[in-house]
Amino acid sequence: xxxxxxxxxxxxxxxxxxIGYLETPKTDFMLGIEAISNVCKxxxxxxxxxEGIANPGNANAYAEYLGIVxxxxxxxxxxxxxxxxHAAHMLAAINAGMFDIGVIVHGEAGYSRRNYPRGGQxxxxxxxxxxxxxxxxxxxxxxxxxxxSHAMTRHMYQYGNTKEDYAKIAVSTREWATLNPxxxxxSKETHPAxxxxxxxxxxxxxxxxxxxxxxxVCLVADHGGAVIVASExxxxxxxxxxxxxxxxxxxxxxxxxxxxxxxxKTSAAYSGKRAYAMAGMGPxxxxxxxxxxxxxxxxxxxxxxxxxxxxxxxHTLFDPGKSNPGGSFPINTNGGGLSFNHSGMYGMQLLIExxxxxxxxxxxxxxxxxxxxxxxxxxxxxxxxxxxSATGTLVLTADE
Amino acid sequence: xxxxxxxxxxxxxxxxxxxxxxxxxxxxxxxxxxxxxHAHFYPRLLCxxxxxxxxxxxxxxxxxxxxxxxxxxxxxxxxGEETPFVTAYIDLKEGDRVFTVLRGVDPxxxxxxFKKIGALCKVEFEEANDEVSIPYWRLVG
Numbered sequence: 059x060x061x062x063x064x065x066x067x068x069x070x071x072x073x074x075x076x077i078g079y080l081e082t083p084k085t086d087f088m089l090g091i092e093a094i095s096n097v098c099k100x101x102x103x104x105x106x107x108x109e110g111i112a113n114p115g116n117a118n119a120y121a122e123y124l125g126i127v128x129x130x131x132x133x134x135x136x137x138x139x140x141x142x143x144h145a146a147h148m149l150a151a152i153n154a155g156m157f158d159i160g161v162i163v164h165g166e167a168g169y170s171r172r173n174y175p176r177g178g179q180x181x182x183x184x185x186x187x188x189x190x191x192x193x194x195x196x197x198x199x200x201x202x203x204x205x206x207s208h209a210m211t212r213h214m215y216q217y218g219n220t221k222e223d224y225a226k227i228a229v230s231t232r233e234w235a236t237l238n239p240x241x242x243x244x245s246k247e248t249h250p251a252x253x254x255x256x257x258x259x260x261x262x263x264x265x266x267x268x269x270x271x272x273x274x275v276c277l278v279a280d281h282g283g284a285v286i287v288a289s290e291x292x293x294x295x296x297x298x299x300x301x302x303x304x305x306x307x308x309x310x311x312x313x314x315x316x317x318x319x320x321x322x323k324t325s326a327a328y329s330g331k332r333a334y335a336m337a338g339m340g341p342x343x344x345x346x347x348x349x350x351x352x353x354x355x356x357x358x359x360x361x362x363x364x365x366x367x368x369x370x371x372x373h374t375l376f377d378p379g380k381s382n383p384g385g386s387f388p389i390n391t392n393g394g395g396l397s398f399n400h401s402g403m404y405g406m407q408l409l410i411e412x413x414x415x416x417x418x419x420x421x422x423x424x425x426x427x428x429x430x431x432x433x434x435x436x437x438x439x440x441x442x443x444x445x446x447s448a449t450g451t452l453v454l455t456a457d458e
Numbered sequence: 459x460x461x462x463x464x465x466x467x468x469x470x471x472x473x474x475x476x477x478x479x480x481x482x483x484x485x486x487x488x489x490x491x492x493x494x495x496h497a498h499f500y501p502r503l504l505c506x507x508x509x510x511x512x513x514x515x516x517x518x519x520x521x522x523x524x525x526x527x528x529x530x531x532x533x534x535x536x537x538g539e540e541t542p543f544v545t546a547y548i549d550l551k552e553g554d555r556v557f558t559v560l561r562g563v564d565p566x567x568x569x570x571x572f573k574k575i576g577a578l579c580k581v582e583f584e585e586a587n588d589e590v591s592i593p594y595w596r597l598v599g
Binding site: 186187189191192193194195196197198199200203204207208209210211212214215264265266267268269270314315316317321 | 464465466467468470472473474499500506525526527528529530531532533534537538540542543545546547555556557558559568572575592
């Protein structure tokens with residue numbers, strides 16, 4: 059069994075024509091199609107060159123719309139980390155010689171669908187006899203914030219942390235957003251509540267689900283994105299540099315939080331370990347990190363289980379001079395789901411920014427979109443899906 | 459009873475049947491696997507600990523300990539009219555865990571509830587309609 063490490067690379071990344079809070083509502087699918095069009099342009103290929111296609115649940119519709127008959131499909135849909143897992147699966151399939159060029163596509167009208175009820179895809183109905191309907195919904199659970207807050211309480215209890223500790227995560231992430239003009243919270247020009255924030259601002263923001271305040275919680279916006287993954291054989295034939303998939307891991311801890319045995323750990327403990335092992339690298343070799351930030355608590359827990367900090371000390375990575383711009387270990391350089399853009403499944407935004415940083419295209423942008431470039435040549439990127447349920451971890455590296 | 463306006467689960471005639479039938483009679487029922495002797499929740503067709511399909515139902519103590527909680531300031535439907543309220547996970551004495559709206563606590567004093575993590579809680583039942591009574595847990599320790 060050959061190690062698939064670096065047998066495939068991300069060679070281009072792009073977003074939909076417009077993202078954020080769209081004035082003219084768009085559907086999930088249209089955001090995804092725009093992103094495919096833009097990523098093919100960036101990669102200098104035609105959509106007709108796509109041989110493999112991955113999307114959470116809807117690959118058939120994308121293939122049909124593009125008029126292609128893919129050799130390989132993946133519809134893994136396990137929440138926001140699906141895109142990291144798609145990349146892992148593409149790496150394996152490419153290593154097995156199944157295809158050379160694939161696209162991972164994301165389209166999600168998280169904001170538009172509120173204003174355009176007939177747009178996008180229908181909401182999932184859910185199983186009336188499943189554990190959520192039987193044992194959670196009767197007690198007033200109201201989406202992700204109302205669930206994740208329980209993990210934060212337990213994390214605080216177990217490690218003696220305070221709400222101030224987690225608020226630092228939102229502050230550092232917002233600082234990155236002020237350097238990314240595409241970020242919803244970039245400035246007062248992009249949003250009335252945009253621009254830099256303080257720990258006090260987080261603590262004084264509206265309480266949503268104690269201990270989570272509004273500024274501990276991600277945005278819900280529109281986003282489309284796509285990346286091209288190519289085999290080692292063809293990876294250097296594109297206009298932008300390859301970013302190698304050195305390691306990949308996936309895991310599922312649970313589906314409903316009723317089954318989350320330890321509220322202070324996610325399955326990234328396993329997916330991370332697998333990704334590091336494949337890469338032959340460890341957390342000490344990482345020069346930055348892109349960590350799914352649905353909530354501040356998600357970041358603290360994930361940083362710990364990925365080995366970037368000791369248990370309970372994930373928040374210390376966000377002390378000034380570490381994770382923030384100019385710091386020693388940049389984290390969430392796009393401004394995160396907290397302040398850049400979160401559409402519901404944020405894994406694609408993570409992948410795009412990971413590519414931009416390691417390919418050195420963050421400032422010229424991969425879709426004509428400026429950002430802030432770091433010097434990192436390696437990173438760990440971790441997606442989290444569901445209710446802290448599933449995880450996908452990638453170790454990515456740039457050529458020296 | 460007639461004015462119970464919160465979501466009422468559809469009693470599952472298959473796997474979860476004894477849970478809801480017990481609740482209607484004021485009993486907290488749990489599934490236990492006779493192969494590995496572990497109780498579990500939520501109820502399964504197969505034991506999540508050992509995989510065997512040897513599940514029996516037994517009346518449980520109805521006691522557990524506060525594992526973690528949150529104070530909900532935003533909710534939908536009828537629950538939206540009751541904010542803030544406290545939700546919690548309870549570690550059952552028999553093992554495994556349930557989710558509930560926690561009674562006997564002040565939602566405006568989360569720091570006080572925080573000090574009660576690990577404290578004893580007991581189940582009680584509220585009649586929702588002719589078929590369904592819903593278990594709620596109360597902090598007593």
